Amino acid sequence: MSRRLLPSVVLFASLCATTLAAEWDCHVTLSLHDYDLTSLGQETVERTRENPPSQMVDRVTFDLCKPIQEESSDLPTSDKACQCPPGTYACLTTTNKKAGADDRIVAVVPLATSSSLDPAFSRTNDDALSVVLHGPPWPTSSTTSQALNVTLICGENEKPVIAKHESDNGVMHINWRNKVACPESRNPPENTTPPPSGGDGQQGSTGSGIGWFFFLLFFCFTTYFVLGAYYNYNNYGASGWDLVPHRDFWRDVPYLFRDLFASIFSNRRSYSGARGGYVSV
Numbered sequence: 001m002s003r004r005l006l007p008s009v010v011l012f013a014s015l016c017a018t019t020l021a022a023e024w025d026c027h028v029t030l031s032l033h034d035y036d037l038t039s040l041g042q043e044t045v046e047r048t049r050e051n052p053p054s055q056m057v058d059r060v061t062f063d064l065c066k067p068i069q070e071e072s073s074d075l076p077t078s079d080k081a082c083q084c085p086p087g088t089y090a091c092l093t094t095t096n097k098k099a100g101a102d103d104r105i106v107a108v109v110p111l112a113t114s115s116s117l118d119p120a121f122s123r124t125n126d127d128a129l130s131v132v133l134h135g136p137p138w139p140t141s142s143t144t145s146q147a148l149n150v151t152l153i154c155g156e157n158e159k160p161v162i163a164k165h166e167s168d169n170g171v172m173h174i175n176w177r178n179k180v181a182c183p184e185s186r187n188p189p190e191n192t193t194p195p196p197s198g199g200d201g202q203q204g205s206t207g208s209g210i211g212w213f214f215f216l217l218f219f220c221f222t223t224y225f226v227l228g229a230y231y232n233y234n235n236y237g238a239s240g241w242d243l244v245p246h247r248d249f250w251r252d253v254p255y256l257f258r259d260l261f262a263s264i265f266s267n268r269r270s271y272s273g274a275r276g277g278y279v280s281v
């Protein structure tokens with residue numbers, strides 16, 4: 001029984017982890033500013049590399065907010081099967097073109113997929129917003145994970161462009177000038193959506209997102225304790241405090257906090273002490 005319980009605990013824990021990680025709703029909060037990226041749709045960008053006597057055309061289809069929709073593309077049907085799998089947020093296709101010959105797709109790479117999305121954000125030095133979505137290793141036998149790094153630059157809306165492709169570490173860089181990255185469009189709860197009932201329209205939805213997060217956290221925690229207690233009971237016939245999973249760790253937690261506060265407090269005291277000394281001089 002307990003041997004069957006452990007895999008289900010692991011499964012559940014990973015399920016919890018994925019649910020928490022899958023909270024990507026295309027809103028980015030960085031240093032107290034909120035960026036709403038939901039207005040950015042699916043885009044396709046291309047660049048051509050001369051490779052005499054032929055040309056290599058890199059084409060990236062991506063959507064920062066949801067998996068890309070199958071394009072009604074002009075690809076030869078024989079190559080249709082090698083399109084990126086469902087759940088792909090960014091797909092790189094490289095086509096070899098040569099005068100007098102049929103176009104030939106030479107690479108199809110899922111750069112970012114829902115199963116390994118792990119969105120990461122940062123602000124670049126010149127105040128642009130960079131969003132990175134991750135993909136699995138590709139080819140599957142390699143250790144190089146793929147990623148799409150989109151730099152959103154404040155400005156009038158333009159088409160995105162491929163900046164560079166670091167093929168050795170699998171990162172595709174795209175620059176995109178768009179109003180969503182502008183300071184004035186940051187954190188404007190009142191003027192984007194008309195509040196439904198007198199006030200905190202946007203705030204409500206952010207609040208419920210946070211509430212949902214804490215609910216999941218609480219839910220995972222409760223399940224951890226219940227299943228852990230069940231496991232201890234089943235395996236060791238534990239009762240009382242012994243039911244608590246990883247009891248020794250949890251027993252130490254209050255002391256860890258006490259030490260933490262003690263060290264904060266002693267820092268404060270020595271600081272005010274020093275100031276007192278300064279004042280008296």
Ligand SMILES: *[C@@H]1O[C@H](CO)[C@@H](O)[C@H](O)[C@H]1NC(C)=O
Nearest residue numbers: 120121122124130132149173
């Ligand atoms: C994306 O790439 C840019 C450079 O092109 C870099 O400054 C930025 O830190 C990268 N973003 C992340 C989140 O790593």
